[in-house]
Amino acid sequence: MLQIALWKRATIWAMVLIGLVLAMPNLFYERVERHNDAVQAIEIQGATPELAAARDAWPGWLPNGLVNLGLDLRGGAHLLAEVKVSDVYADRMDALWPDVRDALRDVRDEVGPIRRVDSPPAELHVRLSRPDGLAAAIEAARALARPTVTLTGVGSSDIEVRGAGDLLIVQLSEAERLATDDRTIQQSLEIVRRRVDEVGTREPTIQRQGSNRILIQVPGIGSAEELKALIGTTARLTFHPVVSRTGNPNEAPGAGNVVYPSMEDEGVYYVLEKAPVVSGEELTDAQPAFDQNGLPSVTFRFNPAGARKFGLYTQENVGSPFAIVLDDEVISAPVIREAILGGSGQITGNFTVEDSTQLAVLLRAGALPAELTFLEERTIGPELGADSIEAGKIASLAAFAAVLVFMWASYGLFGFFANLALIVNVGLIFGLLSLIGATLTLPGIAGIVLTIGMAVDANVLVFERIREELKTARGPARAIELGYEKALSAIFDANITTFIIAAILFTMGSGPVKGFAVTLGLGILTSVFTAIYVTRLMVVLWMERRRPKTITV
Template sequence: MMQIDLWKRVVIWGIVALGLFYAAPNLFYGRVEGHNDAIQAIEMQGANDALTAQAEAWPEWLPSGLVNLGLDLRGGAHLLAEVEVTDVYEARMTALWPELRDALRPERDTVGAIRRQNAEPGVLRVQIGEPSGMARALEVARGLAQPVVSLTGGATTDIVVTGEGDVLTVQLSEAEMIASDDRTVRQSLEIIRRRIDEVGTREPTIQRQGSDRILIQVPGIGSASELKEIIGTTAQLTFQPVVSRSSNPDERPGIGNEVLPSLDEEGVYYILEEAPVVTGEDLVDAQPSFDQNGRPAVTFRFGASGARRFGDYTAENIGNPFAIVLDDEVISAPVIQSHIPGGSGIITGNFTVEESTQLAVLLRAGALPAELSFLEERTIGPELGADSIEAGKIACIVAFAAVMLFMGLSYGLFGIFANIALLVNVALIFGLLSIIGGTLTLPGIAGIVLTIGMAVDANVLVFERIREELKTARGPSRAIQLGYDKALSAILDANITTFIVAVILFALGSGPVRGFAITLGLGIMTSVFTAIFVTRLLIVMWFERRRPKTLEV
């Protein structure tokens, strides 16, 4: 009854060895982290002697996965940003104007001359020359409406068109505003994630909070201001026709135009058409480079549709200036010398190598659809993280010592077996966290401490049951067998219910709550494995060697 098949023993010890193998790199955290950083740097910028030496500090054949340290343990930056969703309404109306103008032009005999009027942000007002043609103008404008793309949009359209006198008014419908807000925040969330991933930070936390806010926590970054530089720039790149050039920033540009300053030429302003020919959304790639004079620049490439529009415009406007605008500043306004097919080009300016690299990252990750307002920002220094790690170590050591002392005094040799299984249990937790790339936070350490206390619970149930069976004088072998068999259901019930709670915490929680749920859930799985299989195998191996006539549990 005490037999455990050889293949089962091999599987048990194999799992233990595998867990220890993957947990081992965490004992050499600094060396392995330097190795991983060097490998990533070599992939991005090529090898050099320093990076190669750093990469060789850890053998390639050993695992290099580490338990990532969270913001509260490593230090880093914390931002709470609000997405200015109303910016999108204005951009939508600006983009709609050329489309509406082109649709009304064939109807001039009915509606007369058309002219855009000044209006509040998010509203498009167009004056028609013949008020009697308003019905036809409304019909044409409503023909531009599209169904709302959302789960709750129903049969509504994206724009509302009204007419009064000789003024046609267009604005977004309520359903489209709700859908647009959701799309804008989701898009901002994804672009922020891509921008942070591009610069190689470890395990950032990027989560939506409420309807229009985003929580960003990045461990290991120098400061909140550094993080804002990465994600705060909208990087709105547009290519716009130039109307004229001026030195007066207050000059009236006219309806449908705008005045923007030059980035390189002080005191120079450009009057541009508001509607761009192509935008950064048409880009498929952007890389740092150098121009023909060896100055830092950024090369770019459009997708098929953007390349076609770009090529058509340059073919039709040879000899005219063409402005490259980044975040409402004219980077350059070169004169189109010839047709530019293929959709490739280069952005030049007074860039440093670092600035051209960062601009390429921003363009490659995509433009933020709206501005971000930072409501909260904090920089958590590494010394605070070190204090948290030290406090976590003390908590774990105290928990270990108390539990191991209790088990040793209460159950003697069997308690020592349980303590060995407890050490294996914690190693397996770190091995699993390393394999899945999990992040350890201060609440996560609390989960491990709780697991240490719960891990011996299964052994206590088994050992107490063995004590009860010994009173029936069935012999030590039979008592051990029955102790494990009869305690199994109670062990599974207790741990399954706790595991369900951990899953619920992970699904509904965020940030620190998830960190606690992950370590608690993994700890439950490893503690059940060590209690049912590892401790039992240790007892069986001892029993096979000693063959005791009585047991002292």
């Protein structure tokens, strides 16, 4: 006889109820979305009457998870950026120069006075006064090498040292360049993701393409230009000693110095030491604020290492000016009045409130390690997304209606039970998508449509098996029980192989392919659950209530 324990029945109905409740917010998408945005805004900036009204439009005790809409459904911006990894090579050589200089001082008697000269980005050229001391210089520089451990360069050194006449040439090794490229791309990915997350966009797609490119897709943002303005700024904040102030941009700065323009005063330029005292990489926080005159500014705080270096420098240079530099422009060059030992400070300049807010966002996210060149940009309007959603709805409803009619015509009352389970199945899919915060794309809708078509396969197997058992079994209850038992292995085999394919698509694919794989995989799980448990429970309840002597499938 068909028997399902009470606790199993309660568990099945509880899972169905939870899934449908989780899916329910999607029926009120715009209202719930405004509620979620209002809650987030209130946490950041406090409550206003408008935000409070939007928050209260949806009960706080109800689930508020939504299926996020992808770029092709919501509209937004698409960018393909190339990272100029060669910029990092030059920074590495600049950072290595003080160590090379100190190492050569130890063999000064053999090499004589030294001078750094112009070189390619990945090389450091040092001219020796005494070429006969080149061997000693090479040996001293090689002592600075460190091992590079990568998949392709285990045991390699990070630098290679050679000589040419009176030049000592230090360059990054091939293994170190590959490792640097990989670190630069990964760091750029993380910083772009932080900057996009700072403005509260929903489910952006930010991933690596090829060796030095990044794909950025952000749903809901106004235009590609807006996205470029957010992520394209390098926002490299550094603090430099000031050598002099000049009005001539072509003035020779001298060895180890650079000339940067003033952001505040047009026509004014500063000669600065090229090596910074401390950089923005050592910032831990930056917030928009107002200075003592009520003008917009940005407050910042260093980590312990940065605070120690900043405090030591200001303590030793009271009365001297130092420059705050952002992206090769001097924001301001104040005179150090007293030692700044707290590890925090304030950046002032010709800022608007929007400027100070955006600068704080960029500094909090960190500096891009290299410049981004945008190779492709595209803005997708919300109208196109609305058309895609409408087309997806039509396709889903058409598939849904066709399956319902087929099951009803083929299996009668049992087909009606399967149709109810199919409706539950679609609700459970959206409930799971909402629970995990998945992003629904147009290929994802295709996955749901495919799931609708495949969802009844298990029921068809069971019902056909029941038909066969009715010819030999003793009574309808026994036929139903044997039908479910004997069809179970075929149901699991078919769905497990499809689920494996979905897992492979998710692992190996990207973007739209992953969206399709997610909905297909979740659809398989919910289809098996509804076919084996929900439909069977409906049949059992009907059998217990009607107790028919014969049944027709």
